[in-house]
Amino acid sequence: MKLAGARILLECLKMEGVDTVFGYPGGTVINIFDELYSFPEIRNILPRHEQAGVHAADGYARASGKVGVAIATSGPGATNTVTGIATAYMDSIPLVVITGQVPTALIGNDAFQEVDIIGITRPCTKHNFLVKNVKELAGIVKKAFYIARTGRPGPVLIDLPKDVQVAVTEFKYPDKVEIKGYKPTIEGHPKQVEKAASMLLSARKPVIYVGGGVVLGNAAAELRKLAETLHAPVTTTLMGLGSFPEDSPLSLGLLGMHGTFYANMAVTECDLLVAVGARFDDRVTGKIPAFAPHAKIIHMDVDPTSIRKNVRVDLPIVGAVQDVLTKLNAFLEERRDAVESFRKSIKPWLAQIEGWKAKQPMGFKESAQVIKPQFVIRKLRELSAPDAIIATDVGQHQMWTAQFFTFTSPRTLLSSGGLGTMGYGLPAAMGAQAAFPERQVIAVCGDGGFQMNLQEIATLVQNRLPVKVCVLNNNYLGMVRQWQELFFSKRYSQTVLDLPIDFVKLAEAFGATGFTAAKPDEVEETIRKGFSTPGPVIMEFKIDREEKVLPMVPAGASLNEMVLAS
Amino acid sequence: MRHTITVLVENEFGVLSRVAGLFSGRGFNIDSLSVAPTNEDSISRMTIVTRGDEQILEQITKHLNKLIDVIKVIDFTDGSAVEREMALVKVTAEDDNRAEVLRIADIFRAKVIDVTPKSYTIEVTGSPSKVDAILELLRPLGLKELVRTGPVAIGRGAKGWKG
Numbered sequence: 001m002k003l004a005g006a007r008i009l010l011e012c013l014k015m016e017g018v019d020t021v022f023g024y025p026g027g028t029v030i031n032i033f034d035e036l037y038s039f040p041e042i043r044n045i046l047p048r049h050e051q052a053g054v055h056a057a058d059g060y061a062r063a064s065g066k067v068g069v070a071i072a073t074s075g076p077g078a079t080n081t082v083t084g085i086a087t088a089y090m091d092s093i094p095l096v097v098i099t100g101q102v103p104t105a106l107i108g109n110d111a112f113q114e115v116d117i118i119g120i121t122r123p124c125t126k127h128n129f130l131v132k133n134v135k136e137l138a139g140i141v142k143k144a145f146y147i148a149r150t151g152r153p154g155p156v157l158i159d160l161p162k163d164v165q166v167a168v169t170e171f172k173y174p175d176k177v178e179i180k181g182y183k184p185t186i187e188g189h190p191k192q193v194e195k196a197a198s199m200l201l202s203a204r205k206p207v208i209y210v211g212g213g214v215v216l217g218n219a220a221a222e223l224r225k226l227a228e229t230l231h232a233p234v235t236t237t238l239m240g241l242g243s244f245p246e247d248s249p250l251s252l253g254l255l256g257m258h259g260t261f262y263a264n265m266a267v268t269e270c271d272l273l274v275a276v277g278a279r280f281d282d283r284v285t286g287k288i289p290a291f292a293p294h295a296k297i298i299h300m301d302v303d304p305t306s307i308r309k310n311v312r313v314d315l316p317i318v319g320a321v322q323d324v325l326t327k328l329n330a331f332l333e334e335r336r337d338a339v340e341s342f343r344k345s346i347k348p349w350l351a352q353i354e355g356w357k358a359k360q361p362m363g364f365k366e367s368a369q370v371i372k373p374q375f376v377i378r379k380l381r382e383l384s385a386p387d388a389i390i391a392t393d394v395g396q397h398q399m400w401t402a403q404f405f406t407f408t409s410p411r412t413l414l415s416s417g418g419l420g421t422m423g424y425g426l427p428a429a430m431g432a433q434a435a436f437p438e439r440q441v442i443a444v445c446g447d448g449g450f451q452m453n454l455q456e457i458a459t460l461v462q463n464r465l466p467v468k469v470c471v472l473n474n475n476y477l478g479m480v481r482q483w484q485e486l487f488f489s490k491r492y493s494q495t496v497l498d499l500p501i502d503f504v505k506l507a508e509a510f511g512a513t514g515f516t517a518a519k520p521d522e523v524e525e526t527i528r529k530g531f532s533t534p535g536p537v538i539m540e541f542k543i544d545r546e547e548k549v550l551p552m553v554p555a556g557a558s559l560n561e562m563v564l565a566s
Numbered sequence: 567m568r569h570t571i572t573v574l575v576e577n578e579f580g581v582l583s584r585v586a587g588l589f590s591g592r593g594f595n596i597d598s599l600s601v602a603p604t605n606e607d608s609i610s611r612m613t614i615v616t617r618g619d620e621q622i623l624e625q626i627t628k629h630l631n632k633l634i635d636v637i638k639v640i641d642f643t644d645g646s647a648v649e650r651e652m653a654l655v656k657v658t659a660e661d662d663n664r665a666e667v668l669r670i671a672d673i674f675r676a677k678v679i680d681v682t683p684k685s686y687t688i689e690v691t692g693s694p695s696k697v698d699a700i701l702e703l704l705r706p707l708g709l710k711e712l713v714r715t716g717p718v719a720i721g722r723g724a725k726g727w728k729g
Contacts, residue, residue: 181637
């Protein structure tokens with residue numbers, strides 16, 4: 001039977017198992033939205049801004065592991081998706097973003113709501129497609145999903161001109177994909193893995209450094225097995241949080257700019273650094289020449305371009321981290337005696353790390369007068385469900401969440417690590433809640449980032465998505481203010497948000513519920529009330545205005561040059 | 567160090583922008599780039615001359631390979647490929663130096679492809695260094711216009727790869 005392009009698109013989404021899309025209509029996508037009536041199995045959640053729609057698809061993907069889907073119209077709809085796409089690209093999140101385009105005959109004519117979104121998104125997508133002929137559509141959608149989810153995942157954009165949505169052709173969804181130039185290396189080379197096992201067993205001061213690849217590659221169980229077999233300490237990046245239980249004695253928590261004292265000291269002193277699905281970001285390494293200066297480095301990554309991009313590597317292993325870790329664990333299994341003596345020989349190293357932990361544990365100065373943000377984060381952990389999903393915005397509250405929440409399972413922290421996108425938290429939480437209606441989903445925001453996408457409270461209310469939003473309100477753009485305090489002589493240029501917003505009224509205006517806490521003894525009660533109130537809730541915490549995120553490695557300094565909490 | 571990289575790409579919409587954008591976005595240099603279809607309609611072949619240290623070159627080839635439309639990347643190290651470039655040169659040729667221009671062209675086995683009373687247009691083909699050499703000699707005579715194709719390269723030896 002011959003079908004129109006818009007219909008074919010939705011048939012393809014159905015074949016890919018898509019149950020939720022985040023689409024915003026407009027002139028060039030009306031046909032697609034019209035066809036939605038025939039697809040009750042596909043739910044559209046209508047955001048209030050296309051950027052939020054893409055962030056929601058991203059939150060949906062991070063929480064569920066499935067490909068997130070967003071739809072926007074041509075022109076401004078398409079350009080509004082760009083921040084969301086770039087966010088997903090930097091953090092390797094699988095998305096398929098579909099944009100409408102003016103009819104093919106008008107492309108290049110500066111038509112109404114025309115923009116070259118293929119050109120604009122070329123550097124921030126894994127790949128993108130302009131569909132010029134309806135006959136190519138099904139094959140392109142198949143390829144788009146395949147490219148988005150395989151290898152190092154990432155966003156793929158499909159630009160679909162209006163006339164292609166109307167044109168008809170015979171629909172057949174291809175069974176398999178064949179792309180000559182795209183063959184990601186999934187299996188790690190066994191010889192390389194064997195060498196890694198030998199290097200590990202001869203190390204005396206090993207550290208495992210884990211990034212988002214372990215979360216995205218579903219390798220948390222394999223990682224845990226490796227660490228526990230060897231009794232080797234594990235530090236994670238922001239993106240890696242949740243891949244290793246932070247309540248394990250082997251966990252060193254976060255490393256890098258706002259990492260723990262002991263993680264940064266361990267990385268500086270180690271003799272072997274095993275990087276698993278991490279990319280040696282500048283927020284992790286600090287000054288490169290002083291990063292792990294005594295260490296040999298093993299780097300496992302599915303993306304060969306990540307290897308030797310920023311640091312020298314002694315042993316590269318290209319492959320999916322789950323495959324590589326499984327093979328590594330198998331090699332170690334065969335060498336039980338060697339593992340046994342390895343465990344004995346690294347005891348002094350573990351003792352040294354314990355010494356660092358005792359000397360400078362993660363903490364903050366508690367107060368009975370003013371709410372400490374770290375205290376709020378600890379209370380959130382204490383009072384939330386064990387499988388709660390936390391989405392953050394970007395800034396101080398993000399780092400306090402990373403430092404103090406104690407993440408124990410993968411896909412429970414959704415945060416814009418690479419691009420650092422303010423306004424990400426609320427819509428990402430919305431997407432996660434759409435994926436898991438029964439789980440507790442909490443957005444932790446600052447007052448700055450919250451205001452960048454607060455219109456999505458309407459989407460939460462309308463779609464009965466009971467996200468609990470915690471606003472840590474210091475009336476500052478706090479992270480920039482912190483830099484201004486430390487490096488710009490307290491000249492707080494344009495970081496003071498001195499308009500006192502009534503967050504309770506704001507919530508009520510949208511039909512949500514709001515609570516506010518101004519004193520430390522109100523924190524627990526506010527969280528309890530917030531969690532037990534049905535539907536979306538905004539909880540505002542008026543926090544210590546000038547609290548800083550510490551420890552802090554100043555930009556460009558080496559990891560052991562930390563400004564510590566006094 | 568100067569490197570000549572050959573890239574086989576799918577003849578898809580925007581593939582040239584993807585390659586060019588990769589170089590500009592990541593701060594890699596392009597000294598020259600030439601591109602044309604191969605004997606398979608769906609595949610084009612690019613020859614890119616770039617420079618950088620070993621680590622940069624490794625990143626360039628890895629990133630090229632990562633592009634979905636790129637089928638194959640070969641980094642020709644010195645001596646492993648034959649390179650040829652063509653240049654069209656319009657030279658001032660009046661009374662006293664008309665003969666001299668022809669003599670130089672002859673030495674380099676270049677061809678005169680257009681003549682006016684005031685100029686010669688010369689076609690020269692050879693390795694990039696040969697093209698440099700003839701330009702060196704023609705420049706003092708009055709070089710009115712120059713266009714170079716940038717080198718194309720093919721591996722030495724019997725082995726070939728299709729496309």
